Amino acid sequence: MDAKDASLDRKHTAIAIATLAALAAYVILRWILRSSAALYDAPLLGILLLGGAPLLYDIAGGLLRREWGSDVLAALSILTAVILGEYVAGAIIVLMYSGGTALEGYAVTRASSVLRALSKRLPSVAHRKHNAQLLDVALADIAPGDTLVIFPHEITPVDGVVIEGHSVMDESYLTGEPFEMSKAPGATVISGAINGEAALTIRATKRAEDSRYAKIMQVMRASAQHQPRLRRLGDQLGAFYTPVALGIAIAAWALSGESSRFLAVLVIATPCPLLIAIPVAIIGAVSLCARHAIIVKKPVVLEQVATCETAIFDKTGTLTYGTPVLEDIMCAPGALRQEVLQWAASIERYSKHPLARAVLAAATKERLALQEASRIEEVPGLGPSGVVAGHHVRIMNRGSLTAEQRAAAGALPPPAGMECLVFLGDQFAALLRFRDQPRTEGRSFITHLGPRHALHRILVVSGDRESEVRHLAERVGIAEVYAEQSPEQKVELVRRETAAAKTLMVGDGINDAPALLAATVGIAMGQRSDITTEAAGVVIMDSSLIKIDQFFHISERMRRIALQSAVGGMGLSLIGMGFAAAGYIVPVAGALAQEAIDLLAILNALRASIPPKSLSDF
Secondary structure (H helix, E strand, O other): OOOHHHHHHHHHHHHHOOOOOHHHHHHHHHHHHHOOOOOOOHHHHHHHHHHHHHHHHHHHHHHHHHOOOHHHHHHHHHHHHHHHHOOHHHHHHHHHHHHHHHHHHHHHHHHHHHHHHHHHHHHOOOEEOOOEEEEEEEEHHHOOOOOOEEOOOOOOOOOOOEEOOOEEEOHHHHOOOOOOOEEEEOOOOOOOOOEEEEEEEEOOOOHHOOHHHHHHHHHHHHHHHHOOOOOOHHHHHHHHHHHHHHHHHHHHHHOOOOOOOHHHHHHHHHOHHHHHHHHHHHHHHHHHHHOOOEEOOHHHHHHHHHOOEEEEEEEHHEEEEEEEEEEEEEOOOOOOHHHHHHHHHHHHHOOOOOHHHHHHHHHHHOOOOOOEEEEEEEEOOOOOOOOOOOOEEEEEEEEHOOOHHHHHHOOOOOOOEEEEEEOOOEEEEEEEEEEEEOOOOOOHHHHHHHHHHHHOEEEEEEOHHHHHHHHEEEEEHOOOOEEOOOOHHHHHHHHHHHHHHEEEEOOOOOHHHHHHHHHEEEEEEOOHHHHHHHHHHHHEEOOOOOHHHHHHHHHHHHHHHHHHHHHHHHHHHHHHHHHHHHOOOOOOHHHHHHHHHHHHHHOOOHHHHOOOOOOOOO
């Protein structure tokens, strides 16, 4: 948001607050202190002059740009209310218009808060090693070739290569892969990744401004500047309603020669069903979402999600659980599957690695009794080892194998997802393969999106390996697959799809945040990243696809109720305008009739907050 927009939002906020104060003063002076009309009308006249005039100026600017919406009728209604002496009505219209504009501006500022969150997450200094000493230096002073030390649990400041130490790193927020990655000398590290339990010494390969995390920030900034412009439901209806109402008012004056008919038509045409009923329905829907652990941060998405035609899903943590499961044990000749699993689990119960939990879960599922283990040792990045039933059991990854161990393992199948190798002494025993499992409701959820929610195209987009993404896509029923995608590529894809049709993007990691901003509607699953939840319009607190379906249904119901309230209110107003144009309704009676119409529209809009019997259909 630029300085001009921020200034306008502050102005609208100030006008809204001042209008509330003026209305409160009016109530006190008139109904509590029983003051004279001249006195209790003074606060309202003041706000209509000081607050209404700037609003009229802004609306006039919109007219010059040929923007016809409900705000034009709001401006004319303010003028009409002043002419008729209906100061309370005029002040309420000022409050509705300024307050709504201020809230819209607040929603836009969320994009800049994402950038601030990104900036705060990266460390401001790095530990540079020089002549056996560690010096804290600013990130801008790091050059390729510098030797840096990353302490346990620190965030990696720049891209680099490990030259000393063994550890694991959590790169899931950046790459989309759900597992901690082992790091040993020769392994690459990316900025923004979180180090594990042991310190690492790395050689920087890029400057901070050229590293992976900085690139994501650049993409995020570009996404914030090119967010899709969404036309509100009230503006769409107002574009039709405003010229019709003005035409009726002008025709009534021209044909009768009575200016009072012009005023009467405008009074009854005041777009309160648009200015009040639609926001009431939206607020009710936001409240209903919150009761179902769905946080709506940008209310406009409630209006827009029903118009989306393309759904784009990240893989890890959205369509999957984000935790590894042991899927296959490929034993060497002579090795027994259950025996290998039993021995591996007996060692892994002493490890905190995510793959260790998967091995233990598999042993528990098969009801294998764990054996006592001794001489347990785990070097970070190399895997655990120990003695079980007289066998020296080692659990390793391909990158840490010695030449002798590679020879003992023989011709291994190509790498596919996460895996580890089990050795008994010097003998290769088995290859364990793991996968991130799809959510149990995944296939039924995906297959119902087209027929029930008119999402004609469904894509899965991930930074993970293509074999993993295609395996998942086949399991849940998605045909279009985009694998090994960087955040820049994700954003480009989302922008391309959004140019063709409105898009829904669902993700959960930092690498998804720029794409969430670029989509028409962005939904963040869970709370794995503050940055992702800041970028999204909707946050699903419980990681469940059912919650997304509930959001769809709440949105559809809200839109239906809002349309009923707005269109019904406008229809009644048009009938009233006809009578006013014919001279059967005077301005004062028109104001009373409009109040009755407003009340009916608002009462109907309140239904959006009432929970229906069911909010899911798959």
